[in-house]
Amino acid sequence: MKVIGVIPARYGSTRFPGKPLARILNKPMIQHVYERVSQSEKLDGVIVATDHEEIKQVVEGFGGQVVMTRKDHETGSDRIAEVASKVDGDFFVNIQGDEPLIHHEIIDALISEAQEAPNAVVTAKTKIHSMEDVENPNVVKVITDHSKSALYFSRSPIPYNRSNQPFTYYKHLGIYGYPKQILNEFVKLPQSSLESAEMLEQLRLLENGYTVKVVETAYDAVGVDTPEDIEKVENILGGN
The missing domain is CATH 3.90.550.10 (Spore Coat Polysaccharide Biosynthesis Protein SpsA; Chain A)
Incomplete structure (x- = not known):
């Protein structure tokens, strides 16, 4: 491969x-x-x-x-x-x-998962440690089944914790691995209804029956969205 x-x-x-x-x-x-x-x-x-x-x-x-x-x-x-x-x-x-x-380790982990599941799309998740992030619609959440396949992605807290028992929520990380054939099929599909509602293109995969395997990692993305984020990244790289 x-x-x-x-x-x-x-x-x-x-x-x-x-x-x-x-x-x-x-x-x-x-x-x-x-x-x-x-x-x-x-x-x-x-x-x-x-x-x-x-x-x-x-x-x-x-x-x-x-x-x-x-x-x-x-x-x-x-x-x-x-x-x-x-x-x-x-x-x-x-x-x-x-x-x-x-981190290059998350890339290698995705590729290892792809070698085990060659007919699936692969992506990643990490634990959410604050309720503020759980409730933040800009932090996309994901739930998976016992085989690490995604059940759903949402901007809302999923699942709704009616029992109030301790529950671990997971953040979806925006890194994807695609077999070439699935990638070519995916981009030709029309926008799905769930995708349109949540504005999350990965829901188009689920609505059309594709398997999305989700690798867990301790890495949490630190993205640069605005010029103000540059200083934050420089402080991390500088050990501050």
């Missing part, structure tokens, strides 16, 4: 235009992500998928691989699918380009 890691890096961002090029400790953010992802022992290649010439030049400048993609993709999955149509590979891992603290 040839596995390719793909990092979508779109220049346009409503809250933070040019985000992939933002400097973090004197390196562009996309370089931090690329170098961390490249530490994976199970990836056969790492590619930045971008729609912007300046990002392409920066990535090539630090020795990275780039594929230029269309500007009109609505989701990261659509951009990954375009890369899959141009690059030889059996399995593609969609890695967020705004997580400069990504």
Whole structure:
């Protein structure tokens, strides 16, 4: 199984235009992500998928691989699918380009799960430690069955804890691994009703009967959504 890691890096961002090029400790953010992802022992290649010439030049400048993609993709999955149509590979891992603290171990764990379940999409979850996050609609929750397959993803707390007994909630992390065939099928499907309601594209997979395996990890994503987040990431990288 040839596995390719793909990092979508779109220049346009409503809250933070040019985000992939933002400097973090004197390196562009996309370089931090690329170098961390490249530490994976199970990836056969790492590619930045971008729609912007300046990002392409920066990535090539630090020795990275780039594929230029269309500007009109609505989701990261659509951009990954375009890369899959141009690059030889059996399995593609969609890695967020705004997580400069990504751990390569979570990527390797996803690939190991994919080798055990070759006909499934794989993703990840981590424990939620505060009720504030449980109730925050920007923190997506996931529940799974005993075989680690996703039952549902939601912005609401799931399940509703009517019993008031202690319960562990899980946050869904936005990293996905797709077999090439499933990726190509997925992006051609129309938006599903649950997806439209929750604004979560992974629900399109569940509504159409695909299996989504969920790997548990201690890693919790620290994303850069606004310029103010740069200082937070620099403090973590600097050991503060």
